[in-house]
Amino acid sequence: xxxxxxxxxxxxxxxxxxxxxxxxxxxxxxxxxxxxxxxxxxxxxxxxxxxxxxxxxxxxxxxxxxxxxxxxxxxxxxxxxxxxxxxxxxxxxxxxxxxxxxxxxxxxxxxxxxxxxxxxxxxxxxxxxxxxxxxxxxxxxxxxxxxxxxxxxxxxxxxxxxxxxxxxxxxxxxxxxxxxxxxxxxxxxxxxxxxxxxxxxxxxxxxxxxxxxxxxxxxxxxxxxxxxxxxxxxxxxxxxxxxxxxxxxxxxxxxxxxxxxxxxxxxxxxxxxxxxxxxxxxxxxxxxxxxxxxxxxxxxxxxxxxxxxxxxxxxxxxxxxxxxxxxxxxxxxxxxxxxxxxxxxxxxxxxxxxxxxxxxxxxxxxxxxxxxxxxxxxxxxxxxxxxxxxxxxxxxxxxxxxxxxxxxxxxxxxxxxxxxxxxxxxxxxxxxxxxxxxxxxxxxxxxxxxxxxxxxxxxxxxxxxxxxxxxxxxxxxxxxxxxxxxxxxxxxxxxxxxxxxxxxxxxxxxxxxxxxxxxxxxxxxxxxxxxxxxxxxxxxxxxxxxxxxxxxxxxxxxxxxxxxxxxxxxxxxxxxxxxxxxxxxxxxxxxxxxxxxxxxxxxxxxxxxxxxxxxxxxxxxxxxxxxxxxxxxxxxxxxxxxxxxxxxxxxxxxxxxxxxxxxxxxxxxxxxxxxxxxxxxxxxxxxxxxxxxxxxxxxxxxxxxxxxxxxxxxxxxxxxxxxxxxxxxxxxxxxxxxxxxxxxxxxxxxxxxxxxxxxxxxxxxxxxxxxxxxxxxxxxxxxxxxxxxxxxxxxxxxxxxxxxxxxxxxxxxxxxxxxxxxxxxxxxxxxxxxxxxxxxxxxxxxxxxxxxxxxxxxxxxxxxxxxxxxxxxxxxxxxxxxxxxxxxxxxxxxxxxxxxxxxxxxxxxxxxxxxxxx
Numbered sequence: 001x002x003x004x005x006x007x008x009x010x011x012x013x014x015x016x017x018x019x020x021x022x023x024x025x026x027x028x029x030x031x032x033x034x035x036x037x038x039x040x041x042x043x044x045x046x047x048x049x050x051x052x053x054x055x056x057x058x059x060x061x062x063x064x065x066x067x068x069x070x071x072x073x074x075x076x077x078x079x080x081x082x083x084x085x086x087x088x089x090x091x092x093x094x095x096x097x098x099x100x101x102x103x104x105x106x107x108x109x110x111x112x113x114x115x116x117x118x119x120x121x122x123x124x125x126x127x128x129x130x131x132x133x134x135x136x137x138x139x140x141x142x143x144x145x146x147x148x149x150x151x152x153x154x155x156x157x158x159x160x161x162x163x164x165x166x167x168x169x170x171x172x173x174x175x176x177x178x179x180x181x182x183x184x185x186x187x188x189x190x191x192x193x194x195x196x197x198x199x200x201x202x203x204x205x206x207x208x209x210x211x212x213x214x215x216x217x218x219x220x221x222x223x224x225x226x227x228x229x230x231x232x233x234x235x236x237x238x239x240x241x242x243x244x245x246x247x248x249x250x251x252x253x254x255x256x257x258x259x260x261x262x263x264x265x266x267x268x269x270x271x272x273x274x275x276x277x278x279x280x281x282x283x284x285x286x287x288x289x290x291x292x293x294x295x296x297x298x299x300x301x302x303x304x305x306x307x308x309x310x311x312x313x314x315x316x317x318x319x320x321x322x323x324x325x326x327x328x329x330x331x332x333x334x335x336x337x338x339x340x341x342x343x344x345x346x347x348x349x350x351x352x353x354x355x356x357x358x359x360x361x362x363x364x365x366x367x368x369x370x371x372x373x374x375x376x377x378x379x380x381x382x383x384x385x386x387x388x389x390x391x392x393x394x395x396x397x398x399x400x401x402x403x404x405x406x407x408x409x410x411x412x413x414x415x416x417x418x419x420x421x422x423x424x425x426x427x428x429x430x431x432x433x434x435x436x437x438x439x440x441x442x443x444x445x446x447x448x449x450x451x452x453x454x455x456x457x458x459x460x461x462x463x464x465x466x467x468x469x470x471x472x473x474x475x476x477x478x479x480x481x482x483x484x485x486x487x488x489x490x491x492x493x494x495x496x497x498x499x500x501x502x503x504x505x506x507x508x509x510x511x512x513x514x515x516x517x518x519x520x521x522x523x524x525x526x527x528x529x530x531x532x533x534x535x536x537x538x539x540x541x542x543x544x545x546x547x548x549x550x551x552x553x554x555x556x557x558x559x560x561x562x563x564x565x566x567x568x569x570x571x572x573x574x575x576x577x578x579x580x581x582x583x584x585x586x587x588x589x590x591x592x593x594x595x596x597x598x599x600x601x602x603x604x605x606x607x608x609x610x611x612x613x614x615x616x617x618x619x620x621x622x623x624x625x626x627x628x629x630x631x632x633x634x635x636x637x638x639x640x641x642x643x644x645x646x647x648x649x650x651x652x653x654x655x656x657x658x659x660x661x662x663x664x665x666x667x668x669x670x671x672x673x674x675x676x677x678x679x680x681x682x683x684x685x686x687x688x689x690x691x692x693x694x695x696x697x698x699x700x701x702x703x704x705x706x707x708x709x710x711x712x713x714x715x716x717x718x719x720x721x722x723x724x725x726x727x728x729x730x731x732x733x734x735x736x737x738x739x740x741x742x743x744x745x746x747x748x749x750x751x752x753x754x755x756x757x758x759x760x761x762x763x764x765x766x767x768x769x770x771x772x773x774x775x776x777x778x779x780x781x782x783x784x785x786x787x788x789x790x791x792x793x794x795x796x797x798x799x800x801x802x803x804x805x806x807x808x809x810x811x812x813x814x815x816x817x818x819x820x821x822x823x824x825x826x827x828x829x830x831x832x833x834x835x836x837x838x839x840x841x842x843x844x845x846x847x848x849x850x851x852x853x854x855x856x857x858x859x860x861x862x863x864x865x866x867x868x869x870x871x872x873x874x875x876x877x878x879x880x881x882x883x884x885x886x887x888x889x890x891x892x893x894x895x896x897x898x899x900x901x902x903x904x905x906x907x908x909x910x911x912x913x914x915x916x917x918x
Contacts, residue, residue, distance in 0.1 A: 018118070030118045030127060033065065067112060071119040071130060074106040075137065079162075080150045082141025083401055084386075090405035091372075091435045091456045101142075103134070124166045139169035144409035146401040151393055157424055161398060164416060172412035176476045179408070183467055183477070184485055185216035186407055188248045190464040191489045196243070199497065200261050202443050208241030209437035211369040212463050213410040214335070217432075218249045220411045221333070221365070221418055222295070226287040228422045230331050232294040232318055236311035237335035238304050239278065240369060240436075242297075245335075250295050251283045254493055256509075258500035278302070280511035280693060298655070299511055299693040301684035304340035308350050309648050310685065313655025314512075315361040320595070320638070321660055328422060332364040338431075339374025341366075341391065342383035349648030351394050354427050358599050358640025359652055363421040366392065366429045367414070370404075371436035376449040392429040404434030407467050435460070510694045512659060519661055519696060522754035524729040524834050530783055533747035535588045537780040543587035544571040544580075547626040555618045563612060564626075575773040578766065579610045581739035584779060585746040586613075586637065587630055589664050594750050595635040596627070597660075599642050599653055600668035600702075607670050607704065610767040613639045635663075646677030650701075654685055657699040657755075664750050665699050672703035672717020672761065673890070679721075686757045687725035698755035700746070705735070705761040706807040707858040707902060709895040716859055716890035719832070722759050723868035726833040733833040735761040735806035735865075737788065740774035741830055744784035763807050771810060786829075786836035789843060793825035800824045801850035802909055803840070803879070805832060805865055808858045815906045824910065825850070832865055835872045844875065855879040856909045858902060862886040882909045 022029045022037045029037070084097040099105045103112070113131040120128040123136055141147065147170075149161045164170075174182065189212035196205050208214060222233060237245065246252040260279075280299030286292055298314060300307035311332050319327035341347050353359035368389055374382050382388075389399045398420060400413040410432055417428040435457050439446040447454045468482045510516065548568035550556055556564075567583065570576050576584070586596045601607070604614035615624045627637040642649045650667050657665035669675045675682070689695040703717035722733055736742045742760075749758050766772040774782075800823060804812065809828050816824055827843055829836070844853070855876060857864040861883045869876040884901050892898040 033068070033118060067108065067115070068117055068119050070107040071117045071133065072122065074101075074103060074108065075119060075122055075133070076150075077101055077106065078137040078141045082137065083146030083148050083399075085142050086146035086401060086403075087143050088146055088401045088403045088433045089372075090403055090433065091460055092453065103130070124163075136166075136169055139171060140165050141170070143171075144403040144406040145170060145413055148387075148393070148399040148401075152396045152398065154396075157398075160423065161420070164419070170412075172408045174408060174411075179471055179474075179476050180481075182216045182220070182407055182411060183464070183471060183482070185219045185248065186212055186464045186467060187482065187485050188489055189213075189215035189244050190462050191486050192244050192247060192254075192493070195490055195493045196261070197442070199258075203261060204441040204443065205243055205261075206239040206241070206441060207438060208244045208369070209462065210371065210435035210457070211241060211404050211432060212244075213404045213407045213432060213434070214241055214367065214369055215244060215248050216407055217367070217410045217414040217430075218245065218333070221414050222249070222285065222293060223287050223289075224415055225331055225418055225422075226289060226291040226293055228418075229291075229326075229329060230293070231323070231329045233296065233331050233333060234311050234315045234318070235295075235297045235333040235335065236300060236307035237297070238300060238307070238337055238340065239302070240337060240371070241335070242278075246279075246281055246297065250281050250297055251285060252281050254496040255500040255503075258497050259503050262500065278692070280695075281509070282512050282514070296512060299689070299695065301680075303680045303684055304337060305344040305346045306651060306680055306684060308334045308336075309346060309651025309681070310655035310658065312350060312353065312359065312361055312364065313652035313657075314659040315655075316359065316652070317656040317659035317663065319361065320597075320636070321663075328362045328425060330361070331421070332361050334364055334366050336366060336368045336388075337374065338368055338370040338372065338379065338388040339377060339382045341368055342385065342388040343374070346647050346651070347391055348394065349643070349645040351391055351397075351427065352643055352645070353648060353652065354395055356640075356643060358638070358642060359649075362425040364427045365414075365417050365421055366427060368429065368431045370431055370433045372433070372453070373436060373446075373450065375440045376446070378450065387431060389429045389431045392427065395427060397427040397429055399429040399431060401431040401433060404432045405463050405466055407463055434463075515659060516661060516696065518753070520754050521690075521696070522729060522752070522756065526754070527729055527732070527756065527834050528786075528836070531748045531752050533744040533751055533783055534781055535584075535747070535779065537776055539588065539591065540584055540776060540779055541571065543584055543591070543630060544568055546630050547583050547587065550615060550624060550626070554622070554624070556615065557618050560612065560615055564615065571776060574775050576739050576776065576779065577768070577773055578739050578742065578763065579606075579612075581742040581774070581779075582611065582746070583613075583627070585743045586627055586664070588747060589750050590627060590635040590637055591630055592750070593633075593635055593662075595638070595660070595663040596666070597638040597653070597656060597663050598666040598668065599638075599640045599649060600666075601642055601644060601670040601674075603666075603668045604639055604641050607668075608764055608767055613637075646674055647681060650675070650678035650681045651685075654681060654697060654699050657697050658695060661696070661698055661755050662750075664746065666702060667699065668702040668762075669704065669717070671714050672705040673713060673715075675701065675703055676718060676721075682722070682725065687727075687730055690730060690756075691728075696755040697757055698749055700749060700758045700760065702760050702762045704764050706764050706766070707891060707898065708765050709898040709902075710891075711893045711898075712889040712891050716863060717761050718863070718890070719761055719859075719865060720863045720867060723832060723865060726868070729756070729834070731757040731759060731833065732831065733759045733761075734831050736830050737766070737772070737806060737809050737828050738774050738778075739772065740778035740782050741785055741788070743774075743779050744782060748784050761806055766807050766810065769810060771813070784830075786831035787839040787843065788828040788830055789846075790825040790827055793847075794822070795825075795846050796849055797822055798825040798847045798850050800852040800854060800910075801844070801847045802826050802854040802856050802882075803829055803869075804856040805829045808856060811858070811902070811906060812856060812909060815910060819910055821910060829865075832868060833872075835868075837873050840873060841875070853879050854882055854909055856882040856905070858884070858905060859890065860884040860887040863890060 026034055085101055114129050116127050116129055118127050120126055120133050152158050189208055193207045193209050243257055247254050278300055280297055282296050284292055285295055298307050298311050311334055315330050315332040318330045323329045372379050392399050402409050402413040413430050417430055420428045471477045548565055550564055570580055589596055605612055653665055653667040705717035707715045734745055812826055825847055855869055857866055882905050
């Protein structure tokens with residue numbers, strides 16, 4: 001048993017230090033402690049408490065010493081549970097928690113209040129009375145700020161937090177000028193909302209009223225972060241308070257916001273736009289100290305919390321590209337709603353990403369604008385946890401709960417969060433407890449569902465007036481100060497309103513335009529133009545040499561060594577497989593000065609063990625990445641196995657691609673249909689962002705797809721869902737059948753002077769299929785083929801012309817060869833969107849003798865590409881369809897049944913007399 005084991009763990013260090021002090025100089029400790037140490041044998045393993053006899057010596061703890069321990073436990077109680085008893089709710093009483101922090105619950109009484117205790121040294125107070133200790137603890141832990149941190153497992157973090165909290169009793173000490181600055185920003189927040197409320201009556205604006213302290217808090221955060229040499233901020237938030245944040249923090253002209261309120265059309269016909277409180281913004285700001293800061297607020301959909309994943313990806317891309325020596329110079333801020341942070345599972349995914357090598361961003365400051373309500377749902381119905389921020393405890397992040405009516409406390413808590421993030425490079429949470437003045441939107445009536453709460457809110461002064469009165473009481477301002485600054489601000493808004501009325505159309509400024517200055521927009525006609533993706537044979541040979549030779553001085557599993565060496569053999573034998581298509585595409589892109597980032601579940605090796613981009617040393621598990629050994633001037637190759645997340649990781653990688661158009665950013669699904677876990681990202685960003693927000697994005701999604709009898713969840717990547725999202729010029733969708741086509745497809749993605757999301761249905765069984773190989777010349781001198789004609793077919797002999805896509809081609813080819821059917825031509829459509837309709841028509845004209853035109857797919861009739869063909873190619877309405885019959889599930893669970901159905905479709909392709917209804 002440890003000699004201090006009778007102590008609470010939180011006190012052990014203090015007690016040990018005190019005993020060491022006693023050993024060095026007995027007279028330097030309090031008499032009660034001295035008597036205790038003298039009568040207590042710490043050198044023996046046989047010792048006890050409360051009257052036990054150890055080696056004939058009484059060890060009865062003196063009463064005063066017992067009370068020292070009780071005071072220590074009281075201190076521990078405040079540190080652990082003080083946040084439950086704070087004055088943080090501005091509009092209603094807090095819930096009751098038991099046991100309370102009454103001193104009687106710690107074995108103390110009012111008679112002890114004037115007694116002096118050495119335990120005060122724990123708080124930096126020295127030996128002092130219990131009353132002073134309690135007063136200090138009340139100020140630190142139970143007033144406008146409540147702090148949760150005692151669950152943190154790193155002593156240095158706990159010590160740092162406690163030292164910070166003890167400074168000025170955890171109360172801010174702002175100068176009169178600083179207080180006036182806070183009041184000015186608070187006035188901007190209040191006056192802006194009031195102006196909109198009177199000028200645009202009944203229009204949705206999702207006002208910040210009740211949480212206006214966010215504006216001075218963000219302002220202070222940005223100003224003080226510049227002192228840490230933070231260069232860029234990336235912020236994500238939903239719609240509440242967004243318009244005020246755009247104007248009063250990010251510098252978006254109120255004129256533009258008023259123009260959006262007026263509902264004017266956009267200057268671009270091909271651009272559909274979005275509601276004003278979803279739009280992003282990028283600007284530069286010069287801090288009070290003269291430092292230039294880049295500010296970004298990412299566009300967001302109504303799907304709350306989605307933008308958080310995008311923000312983290314943007315931040316990581318900026319860190320990798322410009323700040324690899326000091327990633328903390330880019331600071332992510334995510335503003336949450338209380339119902340959303342508690343209710344949306346994406347938040348948990350993001351928090352689990354916070355310290356992972358592939359996704360960490362050196363700490364995020366999370367600010368919750370806590371309205372105590374979600375649309376009409378009371379907080380008691382919105383979560384089971386005590387606080388909406390309890391998810392932050394997953395990563396042992398400190399949480400500060402603060403009263404939104406006490407603006408100085410909000411700013412103080414925000415600066416605490418900044419200091420913690422910059423010191424420890426970890427997430428920190430601020431729960432700003434306020435209220436929502438109106439309903440969910442300004443046309444809603446909240447009294448229907450929360451009558452008592454909204455009676456209290458109706459009588460409640462706004463935070464600016466509360467703070468102004470406080471400053472008047474302190475003598476910092478006179479009663480005319482607020483009237484003056486309110487008039488000045490509103491006069492400016494009136495000017496901007498007049499200017500906006502002169503503008504006929506709304507112009508949307510693209511987000512992060514500096515990163516995209518070298519890129520053009522592209523409509524469908526441009527997307528169909530060929531791109532020169534050739535790459536010299538000798539350079540391909542050099543890449544192959546680099547990725548085929550592991551370090552000689554390290555030991556590798558023999559099987560992996562043979563696999564790596566086989567890359568050179570494939571090149572020498574002129575038979576390059578799918579993995580080589582990827583490796584050579586990545587290598588060539590890196591040597592052209594671009595970066596490559598790949599993430600997803602098991603991507604380092606590849607789900608089907610084809611990639612092996614990361615090789616482990618057998619006896620140390622050191623990671624070897626051969627793609628980073630190509631040259632001294634190459635781009636950077638990043639590849640990371642992700643956590644078991646789709647929604648969060650796709651959002652992150654989308655954000656990464658958004659901020660880094662010169663990086664080939666790839667997310668690969670473990671199996672294609674697993675991407676349905678990221679459906680919100682697909683619907684709100686990948687398919688629609690360019691249309692809504694003028695945002696290009698080159699994210700590549702690799703989705704393994706193909707029917708090999710592996711059941712419903714391992715067959716289909718649900719291509720019909722992606723194809724249904726296709727419109728005009730919003731993305732590329734491909735289903736390649738040759739390594740060379742995959743090589744050129746990936747290269748096209750980087751060489752084109754525009755960016756579109758690229759969805760690729762990738763193979764599983766074809767990764768090692770003997771016929772799925774390409775020549776070196778096809779890599780070096782070829783190009784991406786949107787359609788591949790049947791090279792063996794003689795047009796005048798063809799009676800049956802079959803169009804298909806993807807892996808099914810090889811199944812049909814095998815059947816054709818077995819049957820000896822020279823009257824059948826198999827034509828592969830490699831790009832499904834934009835559909836190469838003119839190429840298809842040229843093929844139809846070539847095989848003019850064909851009496852039977854077939855669309856063949858291995859998917860059920862209601863899935864796959866059939867409906868897409870009907871929509872985009874009029875001639876497809878006349879095609880004979882060979883497919884599985886419609887099903888609810890993509891594939892049968894029984895391999896026997898699956899094989900039977902698959903064969904029936906193949907049979908039907910080659911024999912029109914069969915009835916394809918299986």
